[in-house]
Amino acid sequence: MTDEKKKKIIKTIRIDVDKCNGCRACEVICSAFHAEPKYSSNNPARSRIRVIHEPLRDIYIPVYAGEYTVAECAGRDKYTIDGKEYDECAFCRASCPSRVEFKEPDSGLPLKCDMCEGEEEPLCVRWCLADALIYEEREEEVAEEDVLTEQEDLELGLESLAKKYGLKQIIDTVARMSKED
Amino acid sequence: MRYAETGFNLEIDLTRGNIEKVATDPKDTAMHLGGLGTNAKILWDRVPPEVDPFSPENLLIFSTGLLCGTPATGCNRTIVATISPQTQLLAYSMMGGFLAPELKYAGYDKVIFRGKSPGLVYLWIHDDKVEIRDAAHLQGMGTLETAERIREELGEPKAQVAAIGLAGEKRVYYASIEHGRSSASRGGIGAVMGDKGLKAIAVRGTKDVNIASPERYFELCNEVLKYIQHRAENPIKGVPPILAGIGSPQEMAIHDEKWHTTSFAWGNARHRRKDFWTKEIARQWRETQEKAVERLISCYNCPMKCGAIISYPALGVSKYMMKCYSKLTYVMGAMADDLEFGFKIAGLAQEYGVDGYTAPQVMAFAVELYEAGILTDKELPGFPADNQERFFWLLEKIVRREGIGEVLAKGTYWAAREIGNGAEAYDRNTIKKHEQIPIKLGMLNPVYFLMYSTGAKINITQIEGQMPQVPFATREEREEFVKDWIQAPNEKIKEFFVNWELRGENSFPYYPTPEMTCEIVEWQETMHYIDDAVGLCAGLSSFPIKPPYHIHNIPQFIAAATGMEMDEDKLWEITRRNRTLIRAINARRGLRRKDEKPPQDHWKKRFPELEAKLLDSYYRFKGWNEEGIPTRETLAKLGLDYVGADLMERGILADGEDAASAEAPAEAPAQKETN
Numbered sequence: 001m002t003d004e005k006k007k008k009i010i011k012t013i014r015i016d017v018d019k020c021n022g023c024r025a026c027e028v029i030c031s032a033f034h035a036e037p038k039y040s041s042n043n044p045a046r047s048r049i050r051v052i053h054e055p056l057r058d059i060y061i062p063v064y065a066g067e068y069t070v071a072e073c074a075g076r077d078k079y080t081i082d083g084k085e086y087d088e089c090a091f092c093r094a095s096c097p098s099r100v101e102f103k104e105p106d107s108g109l110p111l112k113c114d115m116c117e118g119e120e121e122p123l124c125v126r127w128c129l130a131d132a133l134i135y136e137e138r139e140e141e142v143a144e145e146d147v148l149t150e151q152e153d154l155e156l157g158l159e160s161l162a163k164k165y166g167l168k169q170i171i172d173t174v175a176r177m178s179k180e181d
Numbered sequence: 182m183r184y185a186e187t188g189f190n191l192e193i194d195l196t197r198g199n200i201e202k203v204a205t206d207p208k209d210t211a212m213h214l215g216g217l218g219t220n221a222k223i224l225w226d227r228v229p230p231e232v233d234p235f236s237p238e239n240l241l242i243f244s245t246g247l248l249c250g251t252p253a254t255g256c257n258r259t260i261v262a263t264i265s266p267q268t269q270l271l272a273y274s275m276m277g278g279f280l281a282p283e284l285k286y287a288g289y290d291k292v293i294f295r296g297k298s299p300g301l302v303y304l305w306i307h308d309d310k311v312e313i314r315d316a317a318h319l320q321g322m323g324t325l326e327t328a329e330r331i332r333e334e335l336g337e338p339k340a341q342v343a344a345i346g347l348a349g350e351k352r353v354y355y356a357s358i359e360h361g362r363s364s365a366s367r368g369g370i371g372a373v374m375g376d377k378g379l380k381a382i383a384v385r386g387t388k389d390v391n392i393a394s395p396e397r398y399f400e401l402c403n404e405v406l407k408y409i410q411h412r413a414e415n416p417i418k419g420v421p422p423i424l425a426g427i428g429s430p431q432e433m434a435i436h437d438e439k440w441h442t443t444s445f446a447w448g449n450a451r452h453r454r455k456d457f458w459t460k461e462i463a464r465q466w467r468e469t470q471e472k473a474v475e476r477l478i479s480c481y482n483c484p485m486k487c488g489a490i491i492s493y494p495a496l497g498v499s500k501y502m503m504k505c506y507s508k509l510t511y512v513m514g515a516m517a518d519d520l521e522f523g524f525k526i527a528g529l530a531q532e533y534g535v536d537g538y539t540a541p542q543v544m545a546f547a548v549e550l551y552e553a554g555i556l557t558d559k560e561l562p563g564f565p566a567d568n569q570e571r572f573f574w575l576l577e578k579i580v581r582r583e584g585i586g587e588v589l590a591k592g593t594y595w596a597a598r599e600i601g602n603g604a605e606a607y608d609r610n611t612i613k614k615h616e617q618i619p620i621k622l623g624m625l626n627p628v629y630f631l632m633y634s635t636g637a638k639i640n641i642t643q644i645e646g647q648m649p650q651v652p653f654a655t656r657e658e659r660e661e662f663v664k665d666w667i668q669a670p671n672e673k674i675k676e677f678f679v680n681w682e683l684r685g686e687n688s689f690p691y692y693p694t695p696e697m698t699c700e701i702v703e704w705q706e707t708m709h710y711i712d713d714a715v716g717l718c719a720g721l722s723s724f725p726i727k728p729p730y731h732i733h734n735i736p737q738f739i740a741a742a743t744g745m746e747m748d749e750d751k752l753w754e755i756t757r758r759n760r761t762l763i764r765a766i767n768a769r770r771g772l773r774r775k776d777e778k779p780p781q782d783h784w785k786k787r788f789p790e791l792e793a794k795l796l797d798s799y800y801r802f803k804g805w806n807e808e809g810i811p812t813r814e815t816l817a818k819l820g821l822d823y824v825g826a827d828l829m830e831r832g833i834l835a836d837g838e839d840a841a842s843a844e845a846p847a848e849a850p851a852q853k854e855t856n
Contacts, residue, residue, distance in 0.1 A: 021476075021479040021484070022478050022479060023479035023480065023481060024279075025482045025483070025484065028252045029252060032252050032395075035389070035395075037395060038395060038396070038399075039252070039392060039396060039399040040392055040395040041389035041390060042250075042251065042389065042390055043388060043389040044286070045386075045387035045388075046389075055361065055478065055490060056329070056500050058490055058492070060476070100339075105387035105388075127406065129409065129413075130479075130484060
């Protein structure tokens with residue numbers, strides 16, 4: 001059983017930082033797509049993709065939001081690539097306490113890229129006429145046990161909530177919510 | 182809820198240090214849209230003609246366009262307006278970049294400055310938090326450096342900054358406001374900013390901009406993106422490479438400068454160098470440009486790469502950003518064959534904050550006066566022998582207003598008159614006291630005659646339009662061209678174009694006829710008034726041939742974004758209103774027919790009778806009297822009765838007649854060229 005392989009689709013955005021022209025169309029359309037109702041407003045500060053840019057250092061890096069992390073990294077490294085010095089955070093996708101990126105401006109809640117669920121490809125990719133963002137799907141074979149079932153997924157989510165708020169509070173909340181229903 | 186616009190302006194009184202957030206009247210949006218339109222309304226209402234440009238009562242308005250901050254590609258222009266110290270008329274200059282959208286996200290459509298600060302300050306806007314901050318430590322600092330310093334001290338790397346340099350602080354009449362790779366340069370608005378003691382404005386916004394019909398708007402935006410891709414794959418045939426695409430002329434990407442260097446005049450708008458572009462120059466210039474350009478960059482939400490990061494340490498200038506034509510203006514002004522010189526001096530000039538069109542012309546003018554013996558070593562002590570060095574020398578004098586720089590800081594028109602001794606004859610490339618792009622051509626072009634003479638931007642380089650500037654050689658080519666010319670406002674314009682010949686009866690100067698010319702001009706200027714009100718970049722709309730935005734789709738954008746009812750007719754009417762209101766502001770400040778003329782030698786072949794007829798036809802077409810002042814009837818039809826009443830009261834319009842009153846403040850009755 002355990003050595004049986006399953007196929008899994010990995011969605012990725014291939015980012016070519018040399019092609020980025022710094023226009024931030026990706027931020028515009030991302031925030032518009034995720035507005036409620038769709039496209040009813042836009043606000044780059046809500047975008048799940050950000051162009052980390054420092055024109056005078058020729059640094060243009062589109063980064064899309066990954067996981068929320070409760071704590072910032074212990075060390076901050078610098079990378080020198082082709083003579084340009086990059087802060088490690090420039091490549092990091094986390095919504096993290098050390099920076100303003102990937103948080104709702106009003107509530108501070110973390111933002112995460114969902115690859116524009118329901119669209120053929122993420123809209124940031126479609127709107128990037130500079131081709132700095134290219135959408136790719138690749139199939140990867142993974143051992144079946146690596147594929148999370150829905151149940152496992154749910155448990156994982158609850159575990160992290162429990163870690164943050166304490167199991168007791170989660171149970172209380174679930175109880176209260178089910179009463180409201 | 183207000184859509185596309187925020188519905189709030191910031192009113193900043195620099196004298197008292199007072200800051201107010203003021204709700205705007207949606208009726209003004211319905212009448213004037215926004216941007217330049219509502220700027221004009223405010224200037225008409227609040228800056229009477231008695232107000233001197235350098236008086237606390239003059240206003241300096243930073244405005245977003247109506248559609249800035251919405252997802253529409255290329256809607257990112259900041260429209261700055263004030264009264265110009267150089268022309269004494271309304272000055273408005275637009276810049277791209279990132280400022281206007283940021284201001285919208287902060288929750289404001291405009292920032293209106295009045296008064297004068299006792300010390301140098303800058304304004305910091307962070308959503309609802311707005312403060313006037315001390316800028317004493319930024320005094321004399323370069324524009325780019327100022328922006329970096331402000332971002333650093335605020336701890337806000339995302340703040341967008343527009344700043345003046347030393348030239349603005351010293352009130353040089355052609356000081357610019359610089360913002361990264363963009364600048365609002367024309368008309369001396371940087372000098373007004375300096376006069377107000379305002380070094381910079383810094384903005385950070387994190388609020389939403391709302392759209393009335395989201396799905397529809399998204400659809401329209403996608404159509405525009407698709408057309409931009411289509412145009413990238415289909416350059417216009419039969420025109421030089423620099424005119425074949427869209428966006429601003431692609432000066433940073435394209436090396437082939439044959440068209441500019443051989444068609445435009447060098448020196449003080451003096452020499453054509455028709456055989457300049459040799460293989461050797463082409464090779465050298467390509468090499469220099471490839472060395473200098475580190476990356477092609479864009480304005481906010483626009484795929485066109487009209488700007489570049491210039492990094493050329495060997496030249497001894499720090500890294501900066503450049504766009505468009507300043508690459509060539511200093512080179513050609515200094516008669517330098519060396520593109521490296523252009524990249525070097527432009528970087529320095531940008532830090533000082535001077536207009537890249539006017540500054541090199543003033544310098545070329547000074548060089549000519551020196552060579553003619555009108556200026557001597559007495560006025561120019563230590564003036565170098567080498568032309569390139571002379572330009573650096575002059576730049577330093579001008580931005581400090583030192584020695585001859587004091588006079589030259591006012592531009593060629595005023596400097597020529599102060600220097601005297603025959604210097605006036607060397608003021609040969611200004612319109613309404615403002616330096617123009619140095620083009621000297623053979624045969625009068627009636628369309629450009631009218632646009633040069635009457636344009637309120639007083640700046641031909643930004644009023645070029647979607648109609649090709651010269652006809653294509655064969656009828657077949659012209660017929661081919663109009664086949665997919667979806668941007669033409671109507672069939673008539675297409676017909677004008679198809680019948681337009683290089684030679685013979687249907688050629689310049691008598692074709693297009695004055696009547697046709699009026700319609701072509703009306704269309705081309707309408708597109709600019711639309712762009713400047715909604716904040717669209719001319720490079721995607723009014724400026725290039727076959728752009729993605731045009732008279733047929735922009736009304737739909739406005740309707741879907743704002744929820745206002747809008748169609749083509751309404752949009753024409755609003756732009757006519759804005760055009761007429763600006764005309765009235767300038768008429769009230771003394772603008773008359775006699776001022777409406779291109780530089781005398783702009784065309785070798787001039788036709789005084791035809792030109793008079795062109796002006797007459799155009800004024801009539803516009804509903805203006807023969808002095809070029811809008812009549813009461815025209816004003817009333819556009820809902821500007823109050824403007825008519827004011828012009829009557831001031832005696833600029835008289836009862837029962839459409840002509841200007843004899844008491845009009847014009848310097849002298851118009852000198853008509855014929856009759």
